[in-house]
Amino acid sequence: MIVAVILILFTGTFLLKDFIIAKVYGRVPDSVISWNDYSGILYRFGKLFSLKGILRVLKEICGKMYYLGCTTYGLGYFGIIGLFFSTWDALRHFKEKKDCIIGTVKSVVFLTCFMQFLVALVYLIGASDTDNKRLDLFLHGRYIDFFLPIVIAFGILELGSCEKVLNRAIIVFVFHMLFMAVSYMVIQGNDTHMSDGHGFTMVGMSHLHKRGVDALPYFCKESALMTGVFLIVFALVLLYRHREKNIWICLIIPIQVIFALNVCDSFVFYNQDNIYGDVLMGQMLEDVMEKNTGKELLHVYEGGPQYIEILQFIDRNRNIEIIDAMDKQVPSDRYLNNNTVLIVDMDGAISAVADEYYKNNITVGHLSLFY
Structure with missing residues (x-):
């Protein structure tokens, strides 16, 4: 009897795992x-x-x-x-x-x-x-x-x-x-x-x-x-x-605190402000897309960390079209048009061009949003 219960519970963990993955990462390949x-x-x-x-x-x-x-x-x-x-x-x-x-x-x-x-x-x-x-x-x-x-x-x-x-x-x-x-x-x-x-x-x-x-x-x-x-x-x-x-x-505690502060300074404090800015960008994106219904949401990747993943994770039900500019040359009319809401790296080469073309610009964290 106990063995049967253990087997049932063990099987149930797989079903629970699949359910959680489907809810959290439903759009991931x-x-x-x-x-x-x-x-x-x-x-x-x-x-x-x-x-x-x-x-x-x-x-x-x-x-x-x-x-x-x-x-x-x-x-x-x-x-x-x-x-x-x-x-x-x-x-x-x-x-x-x-x-x-x-x-x-x-x-x-x-x-x-x-x-x-x-x-x-x-x-x-x-x-x-x-x-x-x-x-x-x-x-x-x-x-x-x-x-x-x-x-x-x-x-x-x-x-x-x-x-x-x-x-x-x-x-x-x-x-x-x-x-x-x-x-x-x-x-x-x-x-x-x-x-x-x-x-x-x-x-x-x-x-x-x-x-x-x-x-x-x-x-x-x-x-x-x-x-x-x-x-x-x-x-x-x-x-x-x-x-x-x-x-x-x-006396072991001060040693741990010194090492912990060093780790925080290297990884937490260094990235905290910008990552929080990316989270804010994800929230602002929802308002922008509500005002620009029917337009394509496009991200042109120009290399470096893939911060667009943070935005996609925040708004998992929204489709973000991604073009890898590192892999092939992207014609400017692909991302400079009136039917596109564009997201690019704030320090990327496209950001300067898009700033001249689009009327509105939001720059928070690592990314710039143009529409």
């Missing part, structure tokens, strides 16, 4: 949805079942484990170790038919984190290949960042209570250095040294990162920084362990 959904990446498993595939997986485990260790100041390693042994004990108690509620809860946490790590690993398989330009696909955090505070907390508990803490710390540090060495060799062996990294998907290791430059010098500096923080945090937890005063643990 199936090819795009499948690329961003686990149901469309089954082919990636084929990359695992070969000697080359196994070596690829091992390298990418090292890269993602190194990210996990650096981002959690080493505490994540200890948290995973503690959760693993709790899961092992829970399984043993289960076989002996003994109740172990705390162990069961920790087992669920461990398996949840482990499976999410596997999702990141499988979805990003190939990140260690020599032709991959994206550093953030190799040192990736986007898919695992949300469970890192959990393993940090369990890491503090493990360090504060485990036996032979120095022996365990030495073993963990050796593995940390191993992960770092493998990651360095992967980046060094890459065709471009993974120079095209996106810092916002590896925020835990983005403090010294600059996009578009050789990643090797960055990697060495970031590794030195995070290894230093690793040792400082480990010393604070040891002081907490031996002196039994919470103040030592609280």
Whole structure:
């Protein structure tokens, strides 16, 4: 009976997922949805079942484990170790038919984190290949960042209570250095040294990162920084362990705040005003189209970030015709006419021409609207 209920609920999750996707992304092509959904990446498993595939997986485990260790100041390693042994004990108690509620809860946490790590690993398989330009696909955090505070907390508990803490710390540090060495060799062996990294998907290791430059010098500096923080945090937890005063643990908070402010300054504050402007543009667009019924809504893409996606997401039921000017030359009469409401990049070449032709112009965020 229980198995039947689980199967029904499991099937129901697929139906619920399809319903939500249809409501939110109803106009998006199936090819795009499948690329961003686990149901469309089954082919990636084929990359695992070969000697080359196994070596690829091992390298990418090292890269993602190194990210996990650096981002959690080493505490994540200890948290995973503690959760693993709790899961092992829970399984043993289960076989002996003994109740172990705390162990069961920790087992669920461990398996949840482990499976999410596997999702990141499988979805990003190939990140260690020599032709991959994206550093953030190799040192990736986007898919695992949300469970890192959990393993940090369990890491503090493990360090504060485990036996032979120095022996365990030495073993963990050796593995940390191993992960770092493998990651360095992967980046060094890459065709471009993974120079095209996106810092916002590896925020835990983005403090010294600059996009578009050789990643090797960055990697060495970031590794030195995070290894230093690793040792400082480990010393604070040891002081907490031996002196039994919470103040030592609280000293980790300023470190987190400094790193968080750096991330906010690099990614949040920098883009916040303009993205809010794009949202306002989407709201204004509705009023403009109500006054210009029957006219074509056209966007001419001239390169750079695709901010038009924000407008399309805000007004999902409206059709925005998009012409890629990077792919082919667009005649001016295609976008300069009385039957068109035009959207272009505010700094693009077409913006100046359209400003002379159209009577009305709204420029907010990254885009300009002409009608």
